[in-house]
Structure formats: C-alpha cells, structure tokens
Amino acid sequence: MSTRAFIQDLAGLGGQEVELRGWLAGRRTGGKLVFALVRDGTGVCQCVVEAKTAEAFAASEKAPLESSVIVRGVPRLDERAPGGVELSVAAFSVLQGAEDYPIARKEHGIDFLMNHRHLWLRSARQTAILKVRHTIISAARRFFDERGFILTDTPIFQPGAAEGAGSLFPVEYFGDRVYLAQTGQLYLEACAMALGRVYCFGPTFRAEKSKTRRHLTEFWMIEPEIAYAELPDLMELAEAFICRLVEAALAERREELKRLERDLAPLERIAPPFPRITYTEAAELLRGDAVHARLTEELERDRARLAADAERLAALERERAAEKKAWKQEKLDREIAALRDDLREREADLANRPAHIESARNFKWGDDLGGDEETILTRQFDRPVIVTRYPRECKAFYMKPAPDDPRVVLNMDVLAPEGYGEIIGGSQREDDLDALRARMAGEGMDPAPYEWYLDLRRYGSVPHGGFGLGIERTVAWICGLRHIRETIPFPRLMGRMYP
C-alpha cells in the first residue's frame, strides 16, 4: 500500500512507496526512459519511468503536458535529478489528459498570458510570486496580532465620496448610489475608539484611469489604526512593520525569490532606522544642485550606454546578414529582437528624463510628489524613506495640521527603494471637532453623511492615527517585479476584466 505524499516532503521518505497527485509539468524522453516532471503545488519532482513498466511507460510517454496524473513509486536521492530527489515509478495514471493545452514551455506575449491568466498561474514563476505574496500577508497579520491589534473588518459598500468622486466606483444599491471602498479608514477610526489598536485587511477600489505598472483598480490594503498615537509612533510602527515583511520573505521564501532572480542584497540591507525627511526637505533636495548633478550624470552615462548598445545592435545585424546557417540566423534574430525591445524601452525612458530633471529642479513647494519625484527621491537612499509633513492642500481633510506649522499636516508616506515608490500612506488624524468641521467646510463637503464620523470627536476624542500598506506594491518590490499585474492571481486593470 502506498501513502499519499507531497513533493516537498519526498527527501525524507526514502525507501517506502508513495503516491503523488499532481499535474504533468514537463517531459523528456530517452528511448527506454521517460523523465516526467510532476508538480503538485508544493514542488516539482522528476519521475523516472522505465520501459519495463510497460503500462506506466506508455501513459507517461503520451500524456500531454498539464494532464492531471497520479504517480506511484519509490523516492530516491539522485544528484542527476533537479532538486536532488526523484521518483522511481511503478505506476503512472492519467486522471484527465490536457489535449491542446495553450501555454507551452516557451516565451509568450503578455496579452496572450493575461488572457490565459487562469492557466498562467500554474507556471513556476507565478506560483513563486503567489507564495511570496502569501508569506507577506501572513507576516503582516502575525505582526499586528502579536502586538495585540484586533482585526476589525470594514465595509466595502460605502455611502459617500470622502473626496475625489472621480476615483470611486459607483454601485447601484437597491435604488441608491453607493461606492466601493477606497479605504476602511474612517470606519477603522471608530473601531480604534472601541478597541484601542485595530487593523483591517481587505480589497479596495480605485477608478483612476491609470495605465501604469504600479496601478490596479482593485488591490488589497492592510491598515492599522491606533488610539493615543501620534506621528512618531506611526513612523516607528511602519518601519518595524516593513522590516518584518522583508525578513519574513527572506527567511521563508528565499528559494522563490531566487527563482524570480531577485537580487537579495538590496533586501538584506533593509533595517531600521529608515531615513526620515519632511516634505520641505524633500523639495529642497529635489531642487538642489547635488541631485541635479547626479541626475545629469546618470543621464549622460545611460545615454552613452544606449549608444554603445545601439552599436552592438548594428553589429549583430551585420552578422545576421552575413550568416549562412539557418539555426545561427534564428539565434541571432532572437538576440536582435530582444535587444531592439530593450533599446526601445530605454530610449523612451531617456526621452522623458530631461523633463524629469527639469521638473525636479523646478519643484515648487506645494506641488504633490508625483511618480517621477518619488523615483528620484528613493534613488538617493538604499532603504525605504519616510517623507512627512506634506502641504495640507494636497492631502485629505481628516489629517491633522502640524501645531508648529499649520501649512503642513502630520502625515507620512513610505517610499520603497529601487524605484518602487509609495507603499505606505498614513497620518495622525484631526481629533478636534471644530477644526475638523472647519476643514470640511473649507473643502466644500456636506457634513451630513459624516455626522457619525464627527461623533468620534464629540465623545471621548483622543490623538490617534494609522496608515495603509498596499499589498501588491509591496509584493512587486520584494519580488523585484517590473509590473504589478503579476502580484495578484487575477489582476483588475483599466481595460482588463477577463478572466
């Protein structure tokens, strides 16, 4: 009798026959041997089928890739096997064949892969990303749970538009118009007044027409909110929180990060304290000569590199024209195509850079920090940077103005390094009833839908605050991904709803 086993446990099960249940992920045939790669979600195992086990041999030789298979055999250590363990197969049965499986073990375009996202998820790269995502979420919840935070989930259907109704998704709700949540924060503040320290974790929705590598219309956010907390407390918490997420990924998902070819060195440098600068200091930094000189220098260097690679492309093309052998032409064509794509992208980037440099130099106090400015700022540091005290005009009504400088609010953004940008936004909240009312009036807001929120300032108001961390941006950063679309099983992007 064989027992059910998972591939991740095989190394410790030498000698006894086991049964694997999974899918055929790859195959190589060699005359009287079949090497079948079987995956079961926990790992991939090379299953060796010999011709003398005739039935198993025939089945394993014929089954299309991604067929569901049940394999019996004896695990044994063998250094020729990928992963060091393989299964010596006694029986190989196909539960369901996968005729004409669309995704091959080769390169595909992004449109094709996105249209087949439900199958693309099976690939080694995608499962690695999803495992890192799982670990980040799990570590985030453990972090707050261990500190005594209570998970209090907040509604997805919400009545009003706090600000910027253009970025909310309206939903018909029994004849009324309501909106999908952009944040749980206002409700979370009520929970914090009940429980002291709380957090919520759930999906949030933004209807911004942003087609960029860092925007989703539906993304997951984890938000803590703390009674009797001020801005410095929030900064300390955010710093410890991010360190914890990075540590967990490095400790529990090293193998997956390597599969993703993530350079681990920048992650291993992540440790407290994070640099903290105010918005005003950031503005001065952006305008300053040091940054300008550095950016100009980088631009010159990258231009030179681009020119050198353009030269390399021309050389390759000449080589291609002179080449007679078909297979060498093929190889060169692939190289040329890859280089051409790369050059095109870098050219577009370089074309934008002078404008970025100009906009940094001309940055005016009061402007919001856009994506370009964020990128420039994060390049100045080798770990996340906390930017505080933004002008109140570009921030939300509930943020508390600084007592020593009412032009700015007690908020913070945490910007991830390596160009990944904002992963946390948070603030100390306005806790004074009259001040909050005045601010809402100044914004032209109707207070009626917010009477419940104002009640929190009428009955036992305390200094409090919190922040939100975007899960997908964090996953993209820790995994080193170019685009946020791979960080969630079924990304919702502007103009893409299938599958």
Place this chain on the structure above:
RNA sequence: UCCGGCGUAGCGCAGUGGUAGCGCAGGUGACUGUUAAUCACUUGGUCGUAGGUUCGAAUCCUACCGCCGGAGCCA
C-alpha cells in the same frame, strides 16, 4: 484623454508592391540518465476589420477595433 509602437499558423516572429516564410508547440519515427534533451520527416494561413489606390496589396492610404509602453490622472 493624449503621444508612440504593434496586430502575419495554436504560440513567438521574419517578410516594405510581384507564387505565404522560419522557429517552437502538435503529429510520425530514432535514441537507457535527460536537465528548455537531441536528430529526421510532417500537419497547419480569410496576413485584426472595413473601405480605398494599383494590372497586382501582408506591404501604400483612410477609418475603426484590440493590445503594449509612456504621459496625464492618482488620501
């Protein structure tokens, strides 16, 4: 919404006015230790859609559709 690029076999691509091509996948066969195995043979096309120019259009022009990249937008 704007700017740029792309759309040719299931997939990835070449083909710039004159008979529709290559690689991979699929199929058939060879090979006892493969690591994206290799080798031989082989099936497979309304060239995104509609109109136009031309003796002749995948190729040139116009419009539309789709996707990608960037910008704007973005508690």
